[in-house]
Amino acid sequence: MIEVSIPSLEKEVDESGKSRKLFRVEVLFNERKHYVLRRSSEFQSLHRKLKKIIQTPDFPSKRNPHLRTKPMEQRRQELEVYVQEVIYQNEDVPQILLDFLHLKHFHTGNRHSSFESLDELDSQDDNYQYLNQPVLRFFKDPYLSTCLPGLPDIVAEGVLQGFYPRDVRVSFTASALATPDHSSLHFTDVCGSAMWRKASAAVLLALAVGYFYSDRPEQVLQYIGLPVFRVAPGDGLEHAISAAWEALITLPSRQWSKVAVGVNACVDVVVSGVGLLQALAVDPGAGRDHEVLHSKEDLKEAFIHFMERGAAAERFFSNEEVFQRIARAAAEYPGAKLYVGGNAALIGQKLATYPELTVLLCGPVGPKLHELLDEQIHVPPESLQEMDEFHLILEYKAGERWGSSQAPQANRFIFSHDVSNGGMSSLETFVASLEEFQPELVVLSGLHMMEGQGRELWDGRLKQAVVALADIPKDIPIHLELASMTDKDFMNSIMQEQVMPIVSSIGLNEQELLFLSQAGGGPHAALPAWRGIPEVGQVSDILLWILERHGRVEPSSESELTRIHFHTLAYHVLATVDGYWENQAGAVMAGARVASSQACGLQAVDPSKVVLKAPLEFYSSHSEPRERLSLDPTEPVALWRRGNVTFHFTPVLVCKHPLRTVGLGDAISAEGLVYSELKIQQTF
Structure with a gap:
């Protein structure tokens, strides 16, 4: 007989590097089992074809009315029921469905087997092949056998000699980054442990798998349970750091299962900045920053100002008519591309790449954005609107010239006339949805969009936002993602009176960090701007100041802030108050790794394409007393403490030829949060 189930989802990466989720359809026919992977759209196509020839069951809707149920999990269950109903409601199973299931030996007119045994089936079709073969047989129970004391070393050495040539240096490093001395364990120490003696049967099985899959040594050794990386002679620091990341980055023991993200979302129109301005008949000239853009001339000056510094920035364009003309020109510009935009939506997209994580996104979601969003993201009906909000992303490459201006590094300039996001219109919907959704983590972004609305509007709206956020239960941590701002009063309102005291974690880049210090009179506030790579000691000083002044460094403090994830082009720093967060070494490395891979448009870091x-x-502070620190590329996290604040530093392998810079900060923060664990004994 035939049985069909859809037990799980799998992720597939296509040639362009884009990942998508596929349903695993398992088919049991005549005691033989195989599976096929199908996209959601393929099920829809199947339904359309079946409707033409049979009476079909109702096809499941993509909309998930139940916030407590994972959207993709609910759809998996409904599609499974749909296929099963088609089979059992039709005496003659449609050939269209058989083709969909890759069944070529099914006799229509009878859903049950016409063969009495597998032998009879084999005699009818000698070409039918089993999809699995035995790898290893045990003729007596290995768990009851006496284990020879030297066996683990023999097995391990045999695996190494079989996998690696003699001129390759293989290093096994214990992940000991939680302690200051970064002590490492040699491979022989691991092999000699009691754990290995008790698990010799598992090692033998891994050895057998390694024999059959000798072209995949890393996967086999990870199966055995050892972190592994390989660095060949002559390989540079990039190879060492990349390999160490793969060996040392591990997910925390407790992971988030539900994350709510809000509240800015839009469609990004990405174009060449210089190319678009030339198409608008704008001539190059001197750069100048503008808090709000009113004309094409303001746009040109602000773009040049930040391009010359290689810095990211975002501004509000006040004139709707002029903005719409520029937006039309951008959409028609050759090579223009549409992407998911807005910090909240981008963070949600990154989080949705983890199949076990359910994401709620609240923000102004129009038809195009809804189409672009991952299917695993749930959008409440109240967040859907008829029109999309568009943001224009003007990108430039490292070394790109326009007139006398040259970009020192690749980056982008963002501007929009976005009223919905500017007023954070979805905030109340966001907070109201949390009671039913029951998230374990809340990610908030979009505050910077209010700045362009003028003080009278943002002052009142910010107070309303704080009142709304105060309704979020204290035991749910809130991460705030900051973005480019220019109004010091607005930043001070966020820091001192309003939002900063009620969030547990913040994410920001070098521009936002320095502006925050300038607005609040913090360390190095006299610096007009960073020149080149920010000095680690200065960054450390500002991070410590934020946590001491606005965080919960003192147990008696009423503030909730205990974590800051800082990122710049060349390196990242995670600063945390002791006693609140776990796995921060893994989190900071994971953020740096995704920055390296995503900028190059890859799923994994390619050492040949990064630098x-x-x-x-470097020093732990700009002034005395300070500690001189060195980074070991084979354990690429430097750790230091200042009072009861711990700092984790890791380098970024910078993409030589970045394909897209938009959303890197959001991906970094999202990845860092996925790999972070909140200590269970603390209450926020």
């Missing part, structure tokens, strides 16, 4: 720009030696 190390971070310093390998």
Whole structure:
């Protein structure tokens, strides 16, 4: 007989590097089992074809009315029921469905087997092949056998000799980054442990798998349970750091299962900045920053100002008519591309790449954005609107010239006339949805969009936002993602009176960090701007000041802030108050790894396409007393403490030829949060 189930989802990466989720359809026919992977759209196509020839069951809707149920999990269950109903409601199973299931030996007119045994089936079709073969047989129970004391070393050495040539250096490093001395364990120490003696049967099985899959040594050794990386002679620091990341980055023991994200979302129109301005008949000239853009001339000056610094920035364009003309020109510009935009939506997209994580997104979601969003993201009906909000992303490459201006590094300038996001219109919907959704983590972004509305509007709206956020239960941590701002009063309102005291974590880049210090009179506030790579000691000083002044460094403090994830082009720093967060070494490395891979448009870091720009030696502070620190590329996290604040530093392998810079900060923060664990004994 035939049985069909859809037990799980799998992720597939296509040639362009884009990942998508596929349903695993398992088919049991005549005691033989196989599976096929199908996209959601393929089920819809199947339904349309079946409707033409049979009476079909109702096809499941993509909309998930139940916030407590994972959207993709609910759809998996409904599609499974749909296929099963088609089979059992039709005496003659449609050939269209058989083709969909890759069944070529099914006799229509009878859903049950016409063969009495597998032998009879084999005699009818000698070409039918089993999809699995035995790898290893045990003739007596290995768990009851006496284990020879030397066996683990023999097995391990045999695996190494079989996998690696003699001129390759293999290093096994214990993940000991939680302790200051970064002590490492040699491979022989691991092999000699009691755990290995008790698990010799598992090692033998891994050895057998390694024999059959000798072209995949890393996967086999990870199966055995050892972190592994390989660095061949002559490989540079980029190879060492990349390999160490893969060996040392591990998910925390407790992971988030539900994350709510809000509240800015839009469609990004990405174009060449210089190319678009030339198409608008704008001539190059001197750069100048503008808090709000009113004309094409303001746009040109602000773009040049930040391009010359290689810095990211975002501004509000006040004139709707002029903005619409520019937006039309951008959409028609050759090579223009549409992407998911807005910090909240981008963070949600990144989180949705983890199949076990359910994401709620609240923001102004129009038809195009809804189409672009991952299917695993749930959008409440109240967040859907008829029109999309568009943001224009003007990108430039490292070394690109326009007139006398040259970009020192690749980056982008963002501007929009976005009223919905500017007023954070979805905030109340966001907070109201949390009671039913029951998230374990809340991610908030979009505050910077209010700045362009003028003080009278943002002052009142910010107070309303704080009142709304105060309704979020204290035991749910809130991460705030900051973005480019220019109004010091607005930043001070966020820091001192309003939002900063009620969030547990913040994410920001070098521009936002320095502006925050300038607005609040913090360390190094006299610096007009960073020149080149920010000095680690200065960054450390500002991070410590934020946590001491606005965080919960003192147990008696009423503030909730205990974590800051800082990122710049060359390196990242995670600063946390002791006693609140776990796995921060893994989190900071994971953020740096995704920055390296995503900028190059890859799923994994390619050492040949990246370059190390971070310093390998630096100071923990700009002034005395301070500690001189060195980075070991084979354990690429430097750790230091100042009072009861711990800092984790890791370099970024900078993409030589970045394909897209938009959303990197959001991906970094999202990845860092996925790999972070909140200590269970603390209450927020």
